[in-house]
Amino acid sequence: MRVNSAAHVRIGRLAGRFVSAATVVWLAATFTFLVQCLMPGDRAQIIINMASGNVGEASPAELAAVNAKYGFDQPLVLQYGKYIWGILHGDLGLSYQQHRPVLDIIAEQIGPTIILAVAALIAAWVIAVLTTVLVAGQDNMWSTLLSGIQVFLATVPPYWLATILLVVFAVQLRIVPVIGGNSPIGLVLPTSALALELSGFLGQIVRSEFTRVLEQPFVISARARGMGELGVRFRHVLRHAALPGITLSGWAIGKLLSGAILIEAVFARQGLGGVLVAATSSRDVPVVSGAILISAGLFAVTNMLVDLTYRIVDPRIKMT
């Protein structure tokens, strides 16, 4: 009986998590849709002006034709209702500019963005862990220097960093191509540009926790058992020190997705960034809403995964 109810509780909590994630996604979609529809400026006017590449008030007849075509003449509640109904049926609508299903547009672009974000997260972790384990807690020049570099990396704008990396490593030294496309070698610079900044953040967090844990009694006892310094650091201390970093990773995915938009533009990489920027500047409501919706979904899923990861890293934590 006890086992059963515990399982029920667990399933109930998972369901609760899922509902709250779904709520986040729904709110994101609603917010984006409404904000864009309610922003000053007529959507039909934008569509006409974008098509002609010029500005100027269109004639009433022209506006009426476009309004009817896209259903802008319907009440906003009805437009919203149709939008949400569509989402529930897996239909994110048609792009005003590309005239294609939004789902197709996002599907063909999201792969490279996810690859970039995940690669950057992994790279940031590797950089943060290696530098921390090797240097943290040692009161020497290297430790101070590392801390300084981390603060610098955490604050430098990735857009600027990306351009510098590009000019130095691609245009000057020609170690990597300027136009990497979707090839693995093309991933190196964009990943570095995103990861270096994040590794600064992660490194700072992991490092301060690491330094604190180094002074815990179990570390002294491990040392007393004759364990080597690196062993202590990797097997015992890191496990504790990583927790705040893992929490941060959930947030980091959100940051990486938004950072990827800028980085993709710099490196002319395919991805959601280009789509989102183009759609925002032409106020292509279905595409922007769709991209936000999918990003919010990714963010929610990642955070659920982060919660689960806690328990693997530190079994003492129960899901509450």
Add this chain to the structure above:
Amino acid sequence: MSVIERTSLWRLGIQPNTRRKQKATAVLLAVSTLLQISIMACCSAQEASAGGPKRGGIIRYGHFQEPPCLFGGWVQQWYLQRQYSDNLVARREDGKIVPWLATSWTISDDRKVYIFEIKPNVKFTDGTPLDAQAVAENINGWLGNDPDRRNPTAAPYLEDSFESATAIAPLTLQITLKTPFQPLLNVLAQSSQGILSPTALKRGLAVNCNSPVGSGPFIVEKWNHGQNVVFRRNPDYNSAPSHAKHQGPAYVDGINWRFLADQTVRYGSLLTGESDVVYDIPAVAWKDANSRFAVLRHITGGTPLRLALYTARPPFDDVRVRQAFAYAADRRAAVELSFLGALPFEANGALSQSSPEYISGLGRSYGYDVGKANQLLDQAGWTEHNKDGIRLKNGKPLVVRISYSSAFLKPDGEQALQVIQQQAKAAGFEVRLQPTNQADFFAGKNLGPDDYEVVLLYWVAPGAEIFRISWKPDRNGQRNRYNPSRYQDEALWNVVQTAEQEFNDGGRTALYQQAERNIVEKAAVLGFTVLDVTLATSPRLKDVWLDRGSVGEPVFYDAHFVDVK
């Protein structure tokens, strides 16, 4: 139709680091120049041997912006359409109209009926025959009511005069006009009026945007959104324009048309040999590019990039105040300073310098003269000053709000506006800048009747036929939306219409120039700079040229690779 410039980042106003970034980039590019000049100097190009140009190879072209559809009114779409479709006629650099899909044509004595003979045995790349009927369907679609087929470039020129397009024989097309319109052939020569397969058009806008079908030298094979458009050679191509350097299929196997929005990436890819040709050379690299690559440049005709002064209410309803504003700032110095010589100043607000009707003397109108500006403002009654030195009339300050968007102004241009802002203050103008992001601008923000005194815009065309679009007065409650000055002058409009109906070249040019002088004198628009199209090509690639229809689209049809030792 306009060239929308700059990357999307600029459009969104994400620019806090760019100034710093630009400097860093400039320094690094300069260093890279020094390093590479020595390498490049050794390599002089050599023409292909006697057997004619070499066949084969894919041109790797680094372009700038990606449109949402592969055809349409935006020049980014013209560039692409030029590759896969053919026009009825072509326009040469000297402005002469030459045969393309139409081998010959006649114009009736009353100038209202055009009969075109269509080149035989031409097929669209989906196999549909290109005959008079196909062309007629295209033209009727451009000027019809279906918003998916309507052509936003052709319509404002032709909607008043067009009556019908019909196939009177399989290869004979008749276009009938209600009133004569001499610039018709110029309009037909623009890439947005490229002829598309009527069979393909029936597939609907969504499919056509992605895989349009023309009869051109290249075929759209695949559009990888966010990355590139892949063109492959049309092996059966038999309809090159008569002024091309050869006939028959293209020499190269295809084009990899890549979208490289960042200028460092774009120009950098040419430096590293990852591109064979790139578009829009950045101002910081202008000198470097000229010393190292073959640089092609086309200054677009039609209007220059100009300041349109709102003439329908104070203060600019008074021509003296408009002229005073023109004299009050050294626009030439502002433009030359900001664009580092990459773009020339254009003082003629009516017409850009590459238009055949351009009067070069007007390129020196309204030179910097604060004394004259003050004198004119005094005459206009702006005699009081407030404590900041701003002129007042009836207690109201002389405020000039300039609306502009990165959609129409390269980022360097913003500096020029700041210079104008500072200088005009000396004459007593309070200039306020109203930067507007692209989406808001297209939605009409800062563009309402009470929102601006000046707006920065342009419209590319072959030449003075643009006057119809700019200066047609409002009719029957129908506002001319392309007249942001709201300057309405029936006398000017009469001259423009008379010019359009004048088939004697000298007479027409004289009439258009009369209108041009009038526009400049009335100062409803003030010149600023021009729009240009620039390409830098590697020494490996020869015979790329720019179309002279109006926009300057890159033409890769004659291009071929050479062996470089």
